[in-house]
Amino acid sequence: MSINAEFLKKEAEMKALSIRKTSMIRYKFIVLSGKGGVGKSIVTANLGLAFSKLGFKGKIGILDADIHGPSIPRYLGYENAEVLTDGEKLYPVETKYGIKLMSASFFLKDKELPIIWRGPLKIKLIRDMITSTEWGNLDLLLIDTPPGTGDEIQGIVEYISKITGAVVVTIPSDVSLHVVKRAVSFLKTVNVPLKGIIENMSFVRCNDGSVKRPFGEGGAKVEKELGEKIIARIPMNPLLSNPIDDTNNPYEYDNLNNNEVAISFMEAAKKLIESQSGV
Ligand SMILES: Nc1ncnc2c1ncn2[C@@H]1O[C@H](COP(=O)(O)OP(=O)(O)OP(=O)(O)O)[C@@H](O)[C@H]1O
Numbered sequence: 603m604s605i606n607a608e609f610l611k612k613e614a615e616m617k618a619l620s621i622r623k624t625s626m627i628r629y630k631f632i633v634l635s636g637k638g639g640v641g642k643s644i645v646t647a648n649l650g651l652a653f654s655k656l657g658f659k660g661k662i663g664i665l666d667a668d669i670h671g672p673s674i675p676r677y678l679g680y681e682n683a684e685v686l687t688d689g690e691k692l693y694p695v696e697t698k699y700g701i702k703l704m705s706a707s708f709f710l711k712d713k714e715l716p717i718i719w720r721g722p723l724k725i726k727l728i729r730d731m732i733t734s735t736e737w738g739n740l741d742l743l744l745i746d747t748p749p750g751t752g753d754e755i756q757g758i759v760e761y762i763s764k765i766t767g768a769v770v771v772t773i774p775s776d777v778s779l780h781v782v783k784r785a786v787s788f789l790k791t792v793n794v795p796l797k798g799i800i801e802n803m804s805f806v807r808c809n810d811g812s813v814k815r816p817f818g819e820g821g822a823k824v825e826k827e828l829g830e831k832i833i834a835r836i837p838m839n840p841l842l843s844n845p846i847d848d849t850n851n852p853y854e855y856d857n858l859n860n861n862e863v864a865i866s867f868m869e870a871a872k873k874l875i876e877s878q879s880g881v
């Protein structure tokens with residue numbers, strides 16, 4: 603067999619393996635945005651916590667597929683955790699929140715150094731994380747992605763069996779409409795259904811209970827022009843600017859009713875599941 607044919611055969615086998623490995627997971631949501639820094643990773647981490655609270659504890663995985671800026675472990679307070687390995691197998695880090703984590707961040711000694719990967723290597727690394735991770739018995743997988751709609755996201759979509767749908771994260775600035783449109787048309791090209799838009803940094807709640815919208819009202823335009831409902835409006839809140847720990851965990855407060863961060867994410871999580879079951 604020529605080197606080329608052998609390479610193609612190996613690639614096809616790896617793809618089949620990654621599809622097989624993810625085919626048993628019932629719900630698979632990919633989180634993306636057309637733009638960096640809008641809160642994809644914070645939203646992914648919080649959706650994980652919300653799903654855990656809603657009964658998926660121990661059955662959720664998060665695949666941090668942003669290999670340039672992997673941040674989920676940091677946001678959940680597991681930045682220095684180590685992945686156990688056995689030959690080619692990788693075991694995800696099990697967090698106390700009942701969320702299993704896999705991230706390139708676990709393989710970096712110096713978390714501050716930027717990773718410089720060339721295109722095909724990036725896809726290969728993501729694919730290897732998918733094929734080698736032993737998730738165990740999982741009901742739901744959340745996939746955090748790098749900014750934009752580039753090759754890596756296309757690669758992820760190819761290597762995961764039947765993605766349930768996408769969550770697009772945006773902020774209510776004027777440019778957001780354009781950015782959401784781009785993300786939505788990208789989803790059409792890769793055949794992944796849009797399951798919900800989450801407007802992050804939507805408002806600030808003042809001490810007197812009133813609301814200020816420093817980024818504007820872009821979300822309303824998104825709903826009008828795209829005919830898509832926003833499934834959650836997440837406030838700007840210090841709970842979301844620091845890693846989760848025992849003193850900063852909106853899901854562990856005694857009275858969840860007073861906690862609009864946790865409530866908003868739990869509502870979004872419920873809607874994502876309902877959208878799938880057609881309720
Ligand atoms: N609603 C919020 N309230 C307060 N801080 C927030 C909120 N959303 C995000 N942040 C903060 O903004 C920063 C960027 O968020 P995050 O890393 O989730 O964005 P991202 O879209 O994943 O970025 P990148 O495109 O680089 O992956 C983080 O420091 C995060 O803690």
Ligand SMILES: [Mg+2]
Pocket residue numbers: 642643644668671673746747748
């Ligand atoms: Mg991110």
